[in-house]
Every structure is written in structure tokens, then in C-alpha cells.
Amino acid sequence: xxxxxxxxxxxxxxxxxxxxxxxxxxxxxxxxxxxxxxxxxxxxxxxxxxxxxxxxxxxxxxxxxxxxxxxxxxxxxxxxxxxxxxxxxxxxxxxxxxxxxxxxxxxxxxxxxxxxxxxxxxxxxxxxxxxxxxxxxxxxxxxxxxxxxxxxxxxxxxxxxxxxxxxxxxxxxxxxxxxxxxxxxxxxxxxxxxxxxxxxxxxxxxxxxxxxxxxxxxxxxxxxxxxxxxxxxxxxxxxxxxxxxxxxxxxxxxxxxxxxxxxxxxxxxxxxxxxxxxxxxxxxxxxxxxxxxxxxxxxxxxxxxxxxxxxxxxxxxxxxxxxxxxxxxx
Amino acid sequence: xxxxxxxxxxxxxxxxxxxxxxxxxxxxxxxxxxxxxxxxxxxxxxxxxxxxxxxxxxxxxxxxxxxxxxxxxxxxxxxxxxxxxxxxxxxxxxxxxxxxxxxxxxxxxxxxxxxxxxxxxxxxxxxxxxxxxxxxxxxxxxxxxxxxxxxxxxxxxxxxxxxxxxxxxxxxxxxxxxxxxxxxxxxxxxxxxxxxxxxxxxxxxxxxxxxxxxxxxxxxxxxxxxxxxxxxxxxxxxxxxxxxxxxxxxxxxxxxxxxxxxxxxxxxxxxxxxxxxxxxxxxxxxxxxxxxxxxxxxxxxxxxxxxxxxxxxxxxxxxxxxxxxxxxxxxxxxxxxxxxxxxxxxxxxxxxxxxxxxxxxxxxxxxxxxxxxxxxxxxxxxxxxxxxxxxxxxxxxxxxxxxxxxxxxxxxxxxxxxxxxxxxxxxxxxxxxxxxxxxxxxxxxxxxxxxxxxxxxxxxxxxxxxxxxxxxxxxxxxxxxxxxxxxxxxxxxxxxxxxxxxxxxxxxxxx
Numbered sequence: 001x002x003x004x005x006x007x008x009x010x011x012x013x014x015x016x017x018x019x020x021x022x023x024x025x026x027x028x029x030x031x032x033x034x035x036x037x038x039x040x041x042x043x044x045x046x047x048x049x050x051x052x053x054x055x056x057x058x059x060x061x062x063x064x065x066x067x068x069x070x071x072x073x074x075x076x077x078x079x080x081x082x083x084x085x086x087x088x089x090x091x092x093x094x095x096x097x098x099x100x101x102x103x104x105x106x107x108x109x110x111x112x113x114x115x116x117x118x119x120x121x122x123x124x125x126x127x128x129x130x131x132x133x134x135x136x137x138x139x140x141x142x143x144x145x146x147x148x149x150x151x152x153x154x155x156x157x158x159x160x161x162x163x164x165x166x167x168x169x170x171x172x173x174x175x176x177x178x179x180x181x182x183x184x185x186x187x188x189x190x191x192x193x194x195x196x197x198x199x200x201x202x203x204x205x206x207x208x209x210x211x212x213x214x215x216x217x218x219x220x221x222x223x224x225x226x227x228x229x230x231x232x233x234x235x236x237x238x239x240x241x242x243x244x245x246x247x248x249x250x251x252x253x254x255x256x257x258x259x260x261x262x263x264x265x266x267x268x269x270x271x272x273x274x275x276x277x278x279x280x281x282x283x284x285x286x287x288x289x290x291x292x293x294x295x296x297x298x299x300x301x302x303x304x305x306x307x308x309x310x311x312x313x314x315x316x317x318x319x320x321x322x323x324x325x326x327x328x329x330x
Numbered sequence: 331x332x333x334x335x336x337x338x339x340x341x342x343x344x345x346x347x348x349x350x351x352x353x354x355x356x357x358x359x360x361x362x363x364x365x366x367x368x369x370x371x372x373x374x375x376x377x378x379x380x381x382x383x384x385x386x387x388x389x390x391x392x393x394x395x396x397x398x399x400x401x402x403x404x405x406x407x408x409x410x411x412x413x414x415x416x417x418x419x420x421x422x423x424x425x426x427x428x429x430x431x432x433x434x435x436x437x438x439x440x441x442x443x444x445x446x447x448x449x450x451x452x453x454x455x456x457x458x459x460x461x462x463x464x465x466x467x468x469x470x471x472x473x474x475x476x477x478x479x480x481x482x483x484x485x486x487x488x489x490x491x492x493x494x495x496x497x498x499x500x501x502x503x504x505x506x507x508x509x510x511x512x513x514x515x516x517x518x519x520x521x522x523x524x525x526x527x528x529x530x531x532x533x534x535x536x537x538x539x540x541x542x543x544x545x546x547x548x549x550x551x552x553x554x555x556x557x558x559x560x561x562x563x564x565x566x567x568x569x570x571x572x573x574x575x576x577x578x579x580x581x582x583x584x585x586x587x588x589x590x591x592x593x594x595x596x597x598x599x600x601x602x603x604x605x606x607x608x609x610x611x612x613x614x615x616x617x618x619x620x621x622x623x624x625x626x627x628x629x630x631x632x633x634x635x636x637x638x639x640x641x642x643x644x645x646x647x648x649x650x651x652x653x654x655x656x657x658x659x660x661x662x663x664x665x666x667x668x669x670x671x672x673x674x675x676x677x678x679x680x681x682x683x684x685x686x687x688x689x690x691x692x693x694x695x696x697x698x699x700x701x702x703x704x705x706x707x708x709x710x711x712x713x714x715x716x717x718x719x720x721x722x723x724x725x726x727x728x729x730x731x732x733x734x735x736x737x738x739x740x741x742x743x744x745x746x747x748x749x750x751x752x753x754x755x756x757x758x759x760x761x762x763x764x765x766x767x768x769x770x771x772x773x774x775x776x777x778x779x780x781x782x783x784x785x786x787x788x789x790x791x792x793x794x795x796x797x798x799x800x801x802x803x804x805x806x807x808x809x810x811x812x813x814x815x816x817x818x819x820x821x822x823x824x825x826x827x828x829x830x831x832x833x834x835x836x837x838x839x840x841x
Binding site for chain 2: 055060064111112124125240243279283289308
């Protein structure tokens with residue numbers, strides 16, 4: 001039994017071949033993997049930038065909820081318009097995002113159910129509803145239910161290219177994602193001050209005349225748009241990782257929001273590239289591999305960051321008995 | 331056709347590797363889905379989707395002819411029990427989303443269990459999933475303790491990262507030659523029909539174990555859930571209980587995995603328990619109710635999934651549970667919003683009515699009850715409101731037979747019953763004012779506001795006590811006579827409308 005198990009494991013992990021894993025994807029397949037990498041980078045950047053605010057506002061799990069509940073929004077938008085255009089999808093997702101936020105609020109303000117339970121109930125119901133819609137009406141079509149969960153970033157290069165005039169720019173999803181990413185970054189830069197103040201000091205924000213509800217719903221709308229455009233490449237659950245992981249990693253490494261934003265983008269770049277190669281090597285889902293790479297980066301930051309990293313603390317504890325009792329030096 | 335596409339979908343990476351570009355014409359999966367979705371929809375026959383005879387399917391379900399069906403139903407009921415029980419604890423502890431994180435975190439364990447000997451060995455999967463789930467909860471605690479990240483971020487990260495590892499492993503398994511037959515994908519959305527006898531036995535053992543542990547350590551869990559500090563003070567091992575709870579939680583998630591799927595297990599934990607939480611204040615009742623709701627949701631899911639030709643079970647179970655929650659949310663006798671708003675509405679209406687009766691009484695009192703009829707103008711003046719409003723309220727009361735109109739609808743008269751009611755309200759009001767000045771030493775000009783509120787809810791018994799304590803007073807602090815028990819009792823006929831009951835002392839909660 002044990003030897004057979006060992007056998008499984010050794011055949012399970014493919015042999016590592018540097019040329020095949022790192023060189024071939026860029027030389028032998030034309031632009032295929034370039035687009036996959038760009039898509040991964042765009043998705044992680046857009047998600048990560050918004051994720052910063054989610055982590056700071058302690059709303060990570062609202063992100064979790066919205067990423068699940070855009071599914072019925074998309075399905076309903078499709079059944080109404082029967083088109084694949086991005087606009088109906090965005091509107092469906094926006095509607096779903098707002099409805100989710102509203103339902104969560106209604107449940108936990110109008111009854112004694114707490115917010116965490118309200119989040120859990122809301123998104124699971126909406127997600128289940130979305131799955132039922134898709135399975136019931138699209139059964140003959142064969143939609144991989146799994147695709148909903150982890151997406152198919154590998155298909156991205158196969159979409160028809162968006163053309164402006166005669167020039168083919170990029171595969172459609174990459175093009176749309178690029179616009180959404182730019183849009184998200186522009187909005188965040190425009191409303192930087194408002195978001196900053198309302199995230200760190202809601203009381204001050206209210207007293208200087210900002211409307212926290214408006215900002216909250218605005219952020220949720222932006223989140224829904226980003227999530228829906230990321231949906232087909234990474235699915236409903238991996239997108240949570242892309243929302244939280246870069247921001248959490250950056251949060252450990254810096255105390256300043258602009259630096260965190262920069263680090264988020266670095267994290268996005270590294271995780272999409274490393275993830276791509278990891279996925280090719282292990283022959284596994286590339287989107288999931290990108291998340292695994294991102295998670296590894298987080299673990300690195302968690303253990304080895306010079307400020308409060310686990311390892312460092314262990315050292316300091318040994319060297320400095322006074323430091324030993326202190327958890328947070330700031 | 332379907333099979334062919336599914337294979338292509340899974341093999342896309344190896345295809346790239348071999349330099350084989352036969353997928354150039356295949357757009358993304360979502361695109362595929364949406365494109366083909368238009369075809370059956372143009373025909374627009376929902377009946378087409380489920381061609382087999384629904385009635386026949388339903389009969390098959392309820393006669394339990396299929397052994398696989400019996401297993402599916404039994405499994406769903408068992409998972410309802412174990413999830414309902416454990417879910418209650420995480421809901422009252424406000425760590426509901428720990429269930430969510432845990433349920434996603436088991437995925438790599440499931441995949442590793444598969445990998446152990448490439449078959450669906452329930453025991454290997456059980457062990458792997460439990461270990462992965464526990465590792466997930468430990469990592470959450472560890473991140474929370476050693477970084478400045480908050481619980482929500484820690485939960486979200488563990489959830490998604492573990493899930494990603496699981497997906498990596500599963501996609502790797504599926505790309506192996508034996509992968510397609512493995513059925514590992516059933517763990518994502520659940521398929522109760524795929525439960526085997528072995529699975530059921532495992533589920534039964536785990537559920538019984540959970541029930542046994544919870545009932546033995548019930549007191550400890552109870553105290554630790556509601557007041558951890560107190561529990562620690564009286565010597566319960568709170569940390570050990572927490573870890574035990576997490577272990578049981580992992581058990582129940584693993585038990586439920588195959589029928590509900592990884593993604594939606596958390597709903598089976600949270601939703602029935604939250605519904606039960608709205609219905610009762612006692613933990614033991616909540617446990618029982620939650621288990622019952624879980625069983626109901628499980629049975630509904632199993633039935634609908636079977637009915638619709640082996641659709642995934644999980645989403646249907648979740649919808650069943652959500653329906654229960656929705657009912658509790660709307661109609662729970664104490665916390666339901668519909669019931670509460672109706673109660674509120676009734677109370678407002680009753681207070682309005684009583685205030686109107688009281689104003690009429692005051693107008694009559696001011697002229698020493700000389701003429702029985704009160705004119706609309708007088709009443710409006712006394713109430714300091716536009717005459718149209720008064721007219722509207724009076725019309726409402728006339729419709730309820732509380733008042734009668736005379737002389738060209740100009741004069742308003744009490745009926746015997748409503749006069750009695752007015753006396754009761756005024757008596758309540760003035761007794762309370764007197765009580766506040768005499769016993770609580772309020773200034774006489776500060777007592778009116780308070781008495782305005784309390785007059786509607788004082789019961790007969792309290793009023794008797796007040797009278798006794800105040801030695802059957804005749805005058806209130808402002809020198810106005812308090813309608814005595816005689817005024818109230820002498821009136822005929824006796825009060826018999828339900829609306830009057832509140833003022834006579836019983837059933838103040840009813841209206």
C-alpha cells in the first residue's frame with residue numbers, strides 16, 4: 001500500500017523540465033501564454049487595488065459574498081437579453097452586488113441574526129440560485145459547473161480579437177479587463193481622499209460632509225464590475241483570493257496606503273507570472289496556480305518580513321528579552 | 331456531444347503542450363455555454379429540459395424503490411442533523427464564516443484522499459478532509475495572532491488559498507488517465523445520488539458521535555459559547571472545547587461534502603441554525619429546531635435533485651434551507667418582521683383609538699358631563715389638530731362602533747362600552763400621575779408625559795395594586811377626579827371586544 005502510494009505521488013507530480021516550463025511557453029506557442037499572463041496580471045491588479053480597501057475596512061467577507069452573488073445576476077442578465085455583450089453582464093452584476101449588500105443589511109438590521117450569519121445566508125442562497133438557473137436552463141448546453149468555481153483562463157487567447165479600425169488589439173476579455181482595470185484605478189485615484197478618510201476614520205468622514213453610505217455602495221458597485229469581468233477567467237471563489245491576498249501581503253509590508261497600492265501591483269505581477277509557470281509545470285488549472293503563487297508570496301511576507309515577520313520575531317525574542325513581551329512595537 | 335466537450339475542456343493544457351492547436355475555434359467555456367444556451371431557449375420549452383415524467387419520478391421518490399435513492403435521502407437527513415447541530419454553535423458564537431472557511435479548506439484534503447489510492451475511498455477522504463479543515467482553522471488562528479490582519483482577511487485568505495490548492499490537485503487528478511471516472515468533481519456541488527453504503531455508514535457514525543459528544547459536554551459548550559470568560563473562571567477548558575468544536579465542525583462538513591458539495595456546505599451550517607435562532611431563545615430548543623430544519627432542507631434537496639434528473643443536490647438543499655430561513659425571518663412569532671410590523675401597527679392603532687376616547691372624555695369632563703354629545707369642533711380644539719384629521723379619526727371609530735353620531739352627524743356620542751374604556755384609560759393615567767408624585771416624588775408638572783405612555787399598557791392587576799397603595803384616591807395631582815372602580819363597573823354592557831382586553835389587564839401583548 002505504502003509503495004503504491006509513493007508511486008502515485010511520484011507519477012502525480014510531473015518531472016520538472018526548465019526548458020519546457022520556462023522557455024517553451026514564450027517561444028513555441030506564439031502569443032497564447034502572453035495573453036494568459038496579461039489577463040492574470042490585469043485581474044489580480046484590479047482585484048488587488050480594490051482589495052486594499054476591503055482589507056482596511058474589514059469587509060473582506062463582503063467581497064466573498066459579492067463574488068458569489070454576481071452569478072445569478074449574470075445568468076438573469078443573459079436570459080433577458082440573450083446576448084453575450086459585456087454591458088448586460090455588467091448591469092446584471094451591478095444589480096446583484098447592490099441587492100447582496102442590501103439583503104445583508106436588511107437581515108442584520110431587521111432581525112437579531114448577526115452580520116456574519118447574514119453574509120453566509122445571503123451569498124449561499126444567491127449562489128445556489130445562480131447555479132440552479134444555469135443547470136436548469138443550460139443543461140443541454142453543458143456548462144461546466146466547475147468553470148463557475150475556478151474559471152478557464154486558458155481559453156482567453158482563443159476569443160476573437162477586439163479590433164479598432166484594422167488593428168487587432170487584444171482578445172476580447174483581455175481588452176474588457178484592461179478597460180475595467182484602468183477604470184477602477186482611475187476612479188480610485190479620483191476619489192482617493194474620500195476613500196482614505198472614510199476607510200480609516202468614518203467619524204471624521206461623516207463630520208466633514210462625506211456620505212459613508214454612498215462611498216460604501218460605490219465601492220460595492222466597483223467591486224461587482226471588477227468581479228464580473230474577472231469571473232470567466234478565474235471563477236467565483238479564486239477571485240476572493242485575488243481580492244484579499246495582494247492587499248493582505250502589502251498590508252504586512254507597509255503602513256502607508258500608496259506604498260500598499262504599489263506593492264499590490266508588484267504582488268499581482270509576480271503571482272501571475274509564477275502562477276503561469278507553476279500551472280504549466282504541474283499541468284493544473286492556471287488560475288488556481290496563480291492563487292497558490294500569491295498565497296506563497298503572502299506566506300513569505302508573513303514569515304520573513306523584516307518588521308514583524310515570524311522568523312524575525314523569533315530572533316529578536318532570543319536576542320532581546322525586553323522585546324519578548326511586546327507584540328506590536330508601533 | 332456533451333461528453334466530447336467535457337473532455338476537450340479538461341485537456342486544454344496538454345493540448346497546448348503538444349503544440350496541437352485544434353482548439354482554435356473553441357471559445358471560452360462561458361461563451362460556449364451562452365452561445366448554446368440560446369438554442370434551447372429559442373424553442374422556449376422548459377418542459378424539454380426535464381423530459382421524463384415528473385409524476386413518475388415523484389412516485390419513485392416517495393415509494394423509495396431505488397436503493398440509491400434511499401441512500402441519498404438517508405444521507406441528506408443525516409447531514410441535516412449534524413450540520414444543524416454544529417451550525418447552531420457557530421451561529422451563536424458569531425463565527426459563522428469560520429464554517430465557510432473550513433468548508434473550502436477541506437478541498438485539498440479531499441483531493442489528497444483521492445490521491446491516496448486513486449479511488450473514492452470514503453475513509454481516506456474523510457481523514458484527509460478533516461486534517462485539511464483543521465489545518466485551515468489553525469492557520470486562521472495563527473494569522474490572527476501573529477499579524478495585524480483581522481479575522482475577516484484571515485478567513486478569506488485561508489478559504490481561497492486552500493481552495494486554490496484543492497483545485498490545482500483536482501485538475502491534476504482529472505488530467506490523469508483514470509481521472510474522469512474518479513467523480514472527484516462531484517465534491518464541488520454535491521450529488522446525493524452518488525452516496526454509497528460505505529458513505530452512509532461513515533455519515534451515521536460521525537453524526538452519532540457528534541450527537542453523543544454534544545449531549546455529554548452540552549453544559550461546557552453552552553457556557554463557553556455564551557460567556558467564555560465565565561466558563562474559564564469556573565474551570566471549563568475553553569480552548570480545548572473550541573478545538574473540539576472545530577473538530578466536530580470539520581466532521582460534519584466532511585459528512586455533508588458529498589451530498590452538498592464544498593461550496594455550499596457552509597449554507598447548511600449557517601442557514602438552518604439562523605432560522606432556529608429567530609424562533610427560540612433556548613439553546614436546546616435551537617439545537618433541535620436547527621437539526622429539524624437541516625433534515626427538511628436535506629430531504630427537499632434530495633427530492634428536487636432526483637426529480638430534476640440528478641441535478642446537483644447542493645443548490646437545492648441550500649434553497650430549501652433558505653426558504654425555511656425566509657419564513658422564520660418574515661413570520662417568526664417574536665422576531666419575524668411581518669409579525670412585528672403588524673404588532674406595531676395594531677399597537678399604534680389601539681393607542682390612537684384610546685387617545686381619541688380619552689380626549690372625548692376630557693371634553694365631557696370639562697363641562698361636567700352636562701350634554702352627552704361632543705361637537706367635532708370642540709374635539710378638534712381640545713386635541714389641537716386640524717378638524718379634518720379629527721373627522722377622519724372619528725369616522726374610523728364610528729366604523730368600529732366605538733362612537734355614534736347624532737344630529738346631522740355633528741355630535742359625537744360614546745357607546746356604553748367605549749365610555750367604559752375611556753374611563754379605564756383616564757383612570758390609568760391619573761392613578762399613575764398620582765403614583766409618580768406621591769411615591770416617586772416627581773414634581774406634579776413632570777408626570778403627564780410618562781402617564782401618557784403608561785396608560786395604554788397598565789393591566790387591571792397593576793391598577794388594583796396602585797389603588798391599594800394610594801389608598802383608593804379620588805383626585806389626581808392636578809385636582810381632577812379619578813374615575814373610580816364604580817364608574818367602570820357600573821357601566822353596561824360588559825366589555826367584550828378583543829380590542830378592549832388590553833386595558834382590562836389581560837393580553838396586552840396580543841394587540
